[in-house]
Amino acid sequence: MTSNLPPLLIVDDERNMRLSLETVMDDKGYEIRSVESAEEGLELLRQQEFFLVVTDARLGGMSGYDFLKEIRKKWPEIPVLMITAYATPKLAVEAIKGGAVDYLAKPFAPEELIYAVSRCAERYRLLQENAKLKQQTSPAFGLERIIGQSEKIEALRTLIKTVAPTDATVLILGESGTGKELIAGAVYALSKRSERKYVRINCAAIPEQLLESELFGHEKGAFTGAIRNKAGRVEEADGGTVFLDEIGDMSRPLQAKLLRFLEDGTFTRVGGNQELKVNVRLIAATNRDIVSAIESGAFREDLFHRLNVVQFMPPALRERGEDIERLANFFLQQFCHSTGKRLSGFSPEATALLKTHRWPGNVRELRNAVERCVILETGSEIQVSSLPEFKVESRLSRIEASRLMTGETSLENLVDDFERDCIVDALAQYRNNLESAAESLEITLSALQRRMKHFKIPIGSSKKAGRGAGGPSPRARR
Secondary structure, eight states: OOTTOOOEEEEOSOHHHHHHHHHHHHHTTOOEEEESSHHHHHHHHHHSOOSEEEEESSOSSSOHHHHHHHHHHHOTTSOEEEEESSOOHHHHHHHHHTTOSEEEESSOOHHHHHHHHHHHHHHHHHHHHHHHHHHHHSOOOSGGGSOOOSHHHHHHHHHHHHHTTSOOOEEEEOOTTSOHHHHHHHHHHTSTTTTSOEEEEETTTSOHHHHHHHHHEEOTTSSTTOOSOEEOHHHHTTTSEEEEETGGGSOHHHHHHHHHHHHHSEEOOBTOOOOEEOOOEEEEEEOSOHHHHHHTTSSOHHHHHHHTTEEEOOOOGGGSTTHHHHHHHHHHHHHHHHHTOOOOOBOHHHHHHHHHSOOTTHHHHHHHHHHHHHHHOOSSSBOGGGSOOOHHHHHHHHHHHHHTOOTTSOHHHHHHHHHHHHHHHHHHHTTTOHHHHHHHHTSOHHHHHHHHHHTTOOOOOHHHHHSSSSSOOHHHHO
16 A cells, blocks of 8 residues: 555654554554654655655644744645644644645544545655656656756856757857756757757767768668658757757768858758758757867867857866765665665765765766665665775876866966875775875875865765775785
């Protein structure tokens, strides 16, 4: 009856009443959490999901009515059932107006409570089924898929909301794994064209000789194997949106044809003479250094200026501060749900290691690391031992940093970056064991801690990070 339901939260300051409610609900197979105050209830709501809250109206400390207001403000989707021994029509109206789904006066028959709870359980199931059906029948695009609360991510969301309703061409530049496709999807989802078709093309995944045909279509006999006329993807998207991912890998001849298409929406199919015209919005993205590509002649400067009406530059994960932990917990919930595992979170040492790693693969690398943790972890909490060693990834981050060295970067900044990378690498190698990391760097523990504070590298749990955090000592390794 109650399979796949989150727990039911009971809040009542009378111990006997809590036990009575627990007994009634337990007999019906519901999983229950019970506390004696609204403050404790709010703390539990922050930690886990509940399908219903049953609360007394009068509580020691915060009242049930104020508790209801807090729930409506922070978790508006959670239904609240109010119970009270001081029932009056006025209080009942106040509770219902405040957002309670039902109001029971003490003493009430167990059947009344069971009926009210079962209605909420059925509501939860219907909402879950509806969400699944929506997910199956519509593409997963939207601003809510961009997870994070850092300043740069908030600014990114604001820009998306501003630009999306227009028909402006969008260019998304950024490192691999920073969420360029999510930005494109959010722009589409919030646009006036969201009810029309959304066509995505990865320019790097399609052979150069076939990409033009894929984009603009071809006529029968245009090349070997062209046995019939074929409409291109831009024709399919007429009235909608086209997203060209990895546009930096497009050949120069095709770039010229795309430039013409951007001017007025006209094109000809491969092997054809008839000029066709469509009305589409174009979104393009690349992880290449676009300036270097233009300077080397690999990318047309005029096409860049035509695409660059509105530019998005999603930040690298290492620039997003506390978002690393938020994203890690978001992915942890996803993979726990898909694998059926129950993991409460990351240990302090594992969290510190997540924050110190440079993440050259950005959000995609973090997602893969969390998936690995969920698969390997045998305890109730993710430990450092379940995380990757990051040896190859640390080398990649140094390679990436060397590519970014330009005449505009000061020597002081380059030295700081190199020193920070050395510290992060040592911490990763010795699993955040500060003493071992300091010994490998041939500096004192206090000097390492000063440098970590200077570079804003999380130190984590001082006791465990200092001794016994895992990893052999440098001497043992030698």
